[in-house]
Amino acid sequence: MAIHCQASSSRWNRILKQPSAVLAALAESSGGSTALPVARNAAACDHLPHIYGVTPEEPVASESMNVDVVLIGGGIMSATLGMLLRHVQPEWSITVYERLDRVAAESSDPWNNAGTGHAALCELNYTPERPNGEIDITKAVHINEQFHQSRQFWSSLVSANVLPEPKSFISPIPHLSYVSGEEDVAFLRKRHAALIREPLFSSLRLSDDRAEIERWVPLMMDGRDSDAPLLFTRSDDGTDVNFGALTKHLLDALARGGADIALGHEVGSLARGADGRWTVGTTEIASGERKLASARFVFVGAGGRAIHLLQKSGIPEARGYGGFPVGGQCLRSRNRSLAARHRAKVYGKSTVNAPPMAMPHLDLRMIDGQPGLLFGPYAGFSPKFLKRGALTDLPRSIKR
Ligand SMILES: Cc1cc2nc3c(=O)[nH]c(=O)nc-3n(C[C@H](O)[C@H](O)[C@H](O)COP(=O)(O)OP(=O)(O)OC[C@H]3O[C@@H](n4cnc5c(N)ncnc54)[C@H](O)[C@@H]3O)c2cc1C
Known part of the structure; x- marks a missing residue:
């Protein structure tokens, strides 16, 4: 199960305005130090688009406060990638964030596509x-x-x-x-x-x-x-x-294997620190509580909203894309x-x-x-x- 770092509202604002404060806050929350700068895992990027991160062998700031993979969005894309990762890296911890109160409620809902x-x-x-x-x-x-x-x-x-x-x-x-x-x-x-x-x-x-x-x-x-x-x-x-049923089956199986499926959590920020880890800022919709998670890899499976998150991530590959209404x-x-x-x-x-x-x-x-x-x-x-x-x-x- 993933353990999320938490930040108070004022601290959150400070963190969002000062990206370098993100890592400091994480180190503070976890009682550890930030990891050393490391290179991007090019091989993983080649095979799994939108996943960026550090080499698995690198040390991390604090295992207790971190996850290996954050999957943003509870649709068929995150569910499929999560299951593939479960097979190739069964020891990795996975957290899925879904802003709605159920999975597969957007494009992957069976009546929102032709199946x-x-x-x-x-x-x-x-x-x-x-x-x-x-x-x-x-x-x-x-x-x-x-x-x-x-x-x-x-x-x-x-x-x-x-x-x-x-x-x-x-x-x-x-x-x-x-x-x-x-x-x-x-x-x-x-x-x-x-x-x-x-x-x-x-x-x-x-x-x-x-x-x-x-x-x-x-x-x-x-x-x-x-x-x-x-x-x-x-x-x-x-x-x-029925991509909706398939999504639910896959995410249920991931949860049985220890993944954390965080429903009602909207990802609002995504920033990469100097050590190559990603800091993911979420808001729990029901309570308004804001949290931070640190991940080696992030997959943006947010459907139509992916464009916003990719823009926030600052990765060069996100430049030049736009939405068409x-x-x-x-x-x-x-x-x-x-x-x-x-x-x-x-x-x-x-x-x-x-x-x-x-x-x-x-x-x-x-x-x-x-x-x-x-x-x-x-x-x-x-x-x-x-x-x-x-x-x-x-x-x-x-x-x-
Ligand atoms: C009209 C239509 C017909 C189609 N027909 C077919 C077909 O016949 N066959 C086929 O294979 N494909 C079809 N597709 C395409 C297919 O439906 C999509 O490619 C697929 O469902 C996309 O899955 P996804 O996981 O990327 O996105 P989605 O299923 O949309 O999931 C994205 C999830 O991310 C969540 N999310 C968004 N932002 C955030 C955030 N900031 N924080 C947390 N969660 C967030 C959303 O709530 C959503 O649950 C069709 C699509 C359309 C629109």
């Missing part, structure tokens, strides 16, 4: 058409391989009884691509021909047979009389992932009779130069064993960077 196990089986943006008309499948193969690695990781955790039965977080659901109009039909045919040469995509089926398509996606074919050419591909290897909104339904007529995730083609998130899709979701439908996205606008963020998120992120 598509992205494996490039149906997402047409992963196979761009080259100027010479050929289809580039490089990215699709890479994405598919990555998703297989994720599945193998989850599978190993299920085998080790770290995760519960797979159906609690992943469901097999066919992935289909859909296009209409001659130009897009020609594109999808070429995409299919290019992909099925790859073993990972060899089972991808192609159909323009309306009777067959009506069996695949009856809801979508309702009342569709047009003679316009249409074409579908179908993969039965697709999945729907565009979101995706979806319609959702838990009408079981509708869901019974759409047993697939179907992705269409977005217009040229539209961002990947603009692809229209109609998804069967499986959430807590119950089917539901999700359709979208529709473009939305908000200066908030989190669903439960602040209207000032965007202006606060603008730096000179």
Whole structure:
């Protein structure tokens, strides 16, 4: 369990205004001395983006008041990284700070994303058409391989009884691509021909047979009389992932292994001392109590709010990034009779130069064993960077 350093309000203000006071305060609180300056662990940075720290062998100021790793945010990213770290460095102490009173309540909530196990089986943006008309499948193969690695990781955790039965977080659901109009039909045919040469995509089926398509996606074919050419591909290897359930399972397992999951704690400051350690300032939302923690490594898994924390961290890699106040909104339904007529995730083609998130899709979701439908996205606008963020998120992120 992590033990947090505490500072009174006036002392906190002094610390925030004078970064060098952070280390002094920590040394004071812990009764120890600050560690010697050490170099950044470049290898860790290469493999685990956003993690910065000192080499594990270096002495630390006070083991009793420090943690090895602070993970900011209780979403799927922190949960996944925490579990990976638990495997490669089981002796490391981990603290997760989540500002809300439950984990996976922002983007990782199952209804705040489409739950598509992205494996490039149906997402047409992963196979761009080259100027010479050929289809580039490089990215699709890479994405598919990555998703297989994720599945193998989850599978190993299920085998080790770290995760519960797979159906609690992943469901097999066919992935289909859909296009209409001659130009897009020609594109999808070429995409299919290019992909099925790859073993990972060899089972991808192609159909323009309306009777067959009506069996695949009856809801979508309702009342569709047009003679316009249409074409579908179908993969039965697709999945729907409940990232919310997965996040909870992973964080529960981390907590069982000794990690401290501090709910209702907002990280407000992040500063790196001369010794390479990070000082993380948190506020307990319910009491207003402010605390400090010292960590060798910090992962900023704060979703939309990551930009603020990365800016505060002062790392050069954070420069040049900004927030863009565009979101995706979806319609959702838990009408079981509708869901019974759409047993697939179907992705269409977005217009040229539209961002990947603009692809229209109609998804069967499986959430807590119950089917539901999700359709979208529709473009939305908000200066908030989190669903439960602040209207000032965007202006606060603008730096000179
Ligand atoms: C409309 C939409 C559809 C999507 N569809 C898919 C899909 O089909 N498949 C897919 O794989 N991905 C999809 N995604 C992306 C996926 O949802 C996200 O990439 C993923 O959930 C991000 O997880 P995260 O842990 O980074 O962030 P989040 O889940 O947002 O977690 C961040 C957490 O950090 C907390 N936090 C923020 N600031 C602080 C702070 N200062 N202190 C403490 N805690 C803090 C927040 O409260 C939150 O709980 C979709 C996203 C959207 C928006």
